[in-house]
Amino acid sequence: MTTARSDRWQAEIDRRLSQGVELEFTLAQFAQAVEVAPGDTELQAFLDGLASAQAAVRRDAYRCPMAGCARLLPAGVANTFCPFCQADFQQQGVEPEVEPSYRLVGESSRDIRWVIVIHGMNSRAKWQEAFSWEIANRLSYSAPVLIYKYGWATIDVFARWLHVRLARRLGERMRIAIAEARKSRLPDRPDIIAHSFGTLLLARVLENPEFADLQFGRIITAASIVRPDYDWDRLIQQGRVEAVLNHVGAQDRAVPFAEYAIPGAGPGGAVGYLAKSTLNVRADGYGHSGFFVPENLGVAISRGGLWQGFLTRPLAHFRPAGAFVAEPHWRPAPLPARVCTRALACGLFWVLAPFSWLRRKIDP
Ligand SMILES: [Zn+2]
Known part of the structure; x- marks a missing residue:
């Protein structure tokens, strides 16, 4: 031969x-x-x-x-x-x-069933409209997309008790969406795309026993501020989550500072996730919001693009360009440093809170 x-x-x-x-x-x-x-x-x-x-x-x-x-x-x-x-x-x-x-002998491709998008702090960003448009146009079949809005979150991110409230609201909204999907005969495990502060809220929902009934398909975190040592492996083993893609922007200037300002946050979107069953991929030219620049988003969800590939392909053979293994010796920044900066952030919170409240009333 x-x-x-x-x-x-x-x-x-x-x-x-x-x-x-x-x-x-x-x-x-x-x-x-x-x-x-x-x-x-x-x-x-x-x-x-x-x-x-x-x-x-x-x-x-x-x-x-x-x-x-x-x-x-x-x-x-x-x-x-x-x-x-x-x-x-x-x-x-x-x-x-x-x-x-x-x-x-191999796994068949899978359909994108439906998608929940959990955005970062900037709820009015243009990418949301672009995203709905692109996903409807680029994918050859249409998957319903729910863009979860939690309204303005600005200084709220500095206060842990507000996270708890925002995460509970997200969990409740997802439970309703899953029940609606079941009624429409859609599969009851949505795929998730979460960005920035949205990744932290998602992580909170997943570790809250109150929402242990919620199960998800494949999850993409972009510009993640979840801690690198978050236990995704356990969630995947338990069947709560099918797979995780962590899309990291090499030029992201915000993620490395998250742990100093936001309680419970970490630089997952810079360091990568340590969990063995997750897939970390670094995009060289991307800053904190580079994922949602229309050109980049269009490429990611087009046929053969990273997000489309991750959501549809058998993952046993999925080795995209830019894949990397996170540095296994990651430790959070020293506690005193985090406490000091968070105390500052918290002070800022109480100073700015009335203005934030006012902004919400005027511009909901
Ligand atoms: Zn015959």
């Missing part, structure tokens, strides 16, 4: 496995895809080789032998009769033709 040919065939197998598509095929179908003659014996030997290496399962199909019909017979039916041309094979003195067929 010439290597050039088998290399091309292997490349086609790898493509199918990484995208989770066309995992099942007959010899003739695969031959057509790689542009060789339908009965190529080297190709059949190559595919049988995959089967004996347990990378594929050979499960033959049968074809009607009558000239002018030659259709694949339905699987699981006694092949004595063709349901298409009505030929009785025994009467005709013929046998159905064996069609070598294979199923690659």
Whole structure:
């Protein structure tokens, strides 16, 4: 067998496995895809080789032998009769033709079912409109998108008790959305895209026993301010969360400071997550909101884009560019430093609170 040919065939197998598509095929179908003659014996030997290496399962199909019909017979039916041309094979003195067929051992691609977007502090950002538009246009099927709004959160982020309140409201809203989805026969595990302060609220909901009934599909955190040592592994093992992609902006100037100002926050969106079952990916040119610049967002959710790939592909073969493993020795900043800066932030909170309250009344 010439290597050039088998290399091309292997490349086609790898493509199918990484995208989770066309995992099942007959010899003739695969031959057509790689542009060789339908009965190529080297190709059949190559595919049988995959089967004996347990990378594929050979499960033959049968074809009607009558000239002018030659259709694949339905699987699981006694092949004595063709349901298409009505030929009785025994009467005709013929046998159905064996069609070598294979199923690659791998996971199929998945659909994006529906998505909840939890934004950062800037609730009016233009990207929200762009996002709904892009996701409806770029994805070839339409997935309902719920953009969760918690109104203006400005200085609130400095006060832990306000986080608790905002997180509880988010959890309750997600529970309602999940119940509505169930009624509309959508799957009850939404995929999640969370940004900045939204990532911290999501983490709070996930660790609150009050919301232990909520289960999620795949989660994307962008510019995360969740602590790098957050226990995503446990959530994934428990089946609460299917998988996590942590999208980090290499030029993010806000995330490294989060732990000094926001209680319970950490630089997950700079350091990465330590949890082994998460996937950290660094985007070189991105700042704190780079993920939602229309051009970047368009690329991320287009076919072959990072977010679309993460939400649809089998993850066993998913190794996007920019993937990295977080530095395992991460420790939070020294407590005195965090206490001092947070005390300052808290003081600022009480000074500014009346103005924030006023702003809410005027500009809800
Ligand atoms: Zn037939």
